[in-house]
Amino acid sequence: xxxxxxxxxxxxxxxxxxxxxxxxxxxxxxxxxxxxxxxxxxxxxxxxxxxxxxxxxxxxxxxxxxxxxxxxxxxxxxxxxxxxxxxxxxxxxxxxxxxxxxxxxxxxxxxxxxxxxxxxxxxxxxxxxxxxxxxxxxxxxxxxxxxxxxxxxxxxxxxxxxxxxxxxxxxxxxxxxxxxxx
Amino acid sequence: xxxxxxxxxxxxxxxxxxxxxxxxxxxxxxxxxxxxxxxxxxxxxxxxxxxxxxxxxxxxxxxxxxxxxxxxxxxxxxxxxxxxxxxxxxxxxxxxxxxxxxxxxxxxxxxxxxxxxxxxxxxxxxxxxxxxxxxxxxxxxxxxxxxxxxxxxxxxxxxxxx
Numbered sequence: 001x002x003x004x005x006x007x008x009x010x011x012x013x014x015x016x017x018x019x020x021x022x023x024x025x026x027x028x029x030x031x032x033x034x035x036x037x038x039x040x041x042x043x044x045x046x047x048x049x050x051x052x053x054x055x056x057x058x059x060x061x062x063x064x065x066x067x068x069x070x071x072x073x074x075x076x077x078x079x080x081x082x083x084x085x086x087x088x089x090x091x092x093x094x095x096x097x098x099x100x101x102x103x104x105x106x107x108x109x110x111x112x113x114x115x116x117x118x119x120x121x122x123x124x125x126x127x128x129x130x131x132x133x134x135x136x137x138x139x140x141x142x143x144x145x146x147x148x149x150x151x152x153x154x155x156x157x158x159x160x161x162x163x164x165x166x167x168x169x170x171x172x173x174x175x176x177x178x179x180x181x182x
Numbered sequence: 183x184x185x186x187x188x189x190x191x192x193x194x195x196x197x198x199x200x201x202x203x204x205x206x207x208x209x210x211x212x213x214x215x216x217x218x219x220x221x222x223x224x225x226x227x228x229x230x231x232x233x234x235x236x237x238x239x240x241x242x243x244x245x246x247x248x249x250x251x252x253x254x255x256x257x258x259x260x261x262x263x264x265x266x267x268x269x270x271x272x273x274x275x276x277x278x279x280x281x282x283x284x285x286x287x288x289x290x291x292x293x294x295x296x297x298x299x300x301x302x303x304x305x306x307x308x309x310x311x312x313x314x315x316x317x318x319x320x321x322x323x324x325x326x327x328x329x330x331x332x333x334x335x336x337x338x339x340x341x342x343x344x
Contacts, residue, residue, distance in 0.1 A: 039288035039319035039326075043280070 012050045012134045016126075018058035022101050025059065030105035033116050046115040052134065057094035057124045061086060071100070095122040281316035288319030292330045299333055306336035 013032055017025060031037050035047035061069065069086040089097055099122055106112060121130065234252040241248055241255035248258040286296035303310070308329060310318075318326040 036283060037287050037290065039284045039291075039316070039323070041280075041283055041287055 008045070008047050010049055012052060012130065014128075014134055015051060015053045016055055017053050017098060018055040019060050022059050022061055022097060026098065026101040026105050029053070029102050029120070033102070033120055034106060043109075046111045048116055048119060050119045050133070051121070052128050052130050053098060053120075053122045054126050054128050055124070056098050056122045057090060059098055066090070094124050098122055278312060281312040284316040284319050285312060288316075288323070288326055289330060292327060294330065294334070298337075299330065302333040302337045303329075305340060306333050308333065 015025070015029065029051050032051055033048045035041050035049065037049075038047060041047060066086050070083045071086070071089055072081065072083045074081050084092070086097065099120065102120060103112075103117065106116060121128070237252055237259065238250065238255050241259055243249065244255065244258050246254070248254040282296060285299070289296055289299045310329065315326070315329070318329065
């Protein structure tokens, strides 16, 4: 299947990570980076988007993970198994919590290191240097609730982004914009 | 016989056999000079090089000596034939997987998931296959939206009728 134009349209997405659960946020970001949200997805051609994440240090773990979750790595030398709790990781390098989570959800392909990883930009605090690239008047993507339906703008404009019929095919407990009510 | 006659016979025989005593040119070359090349090759290849050339020609673009040498080329060719056999079956699987991924992406833009969409389309009498649906999702988004809307409407009707 060949497409009429080979131009890849890359959009920039802004995400505010404050008080979002790490893993659940990562599951929404990883397909954006890979391009799987586009119907023109190609596994061999790098068709993903750029994601800018702000407020990375305000991200949230549920349960006792701040105390108990361990990040482990081996330096290669004998007896070189090192570990760090999530709390310590937050002190030393807070953006790495999200980065590790998101990159772990990406497949290990040849495209990854050169193309996909540089497109993930994580910043602590609300400032980011990409105001020129982001579309004007962009709002951070809606905080992802526990439900699986979410309405994202894919840079396509209002035509296809919203559901024209006013019907959201989702379980009865979910309203149109995807927020779950009990 | 006298010795002189014998010696004359020996000499005449030797003159006849002079050809065989020639160490440089082979007997075959002397007896049939047109059949042989003029330069002094020890072996001239007949049919083998044709077969080898045919094999090496099929191995164009292979890595290393496999695109130049018969032995290496034959090994890599046999492997390539095995891969081709296997991948003719895998190609069908891979394309279906790609279609499903594209349909999933297209359908999620309309607030639905692939599984629910396919379930709905089975029940709504839509007989489009995944290949066509994927093509529509990527090339004709408005027609695809029409299909998705039809599926949604039929689902609502089905839910209400239950």
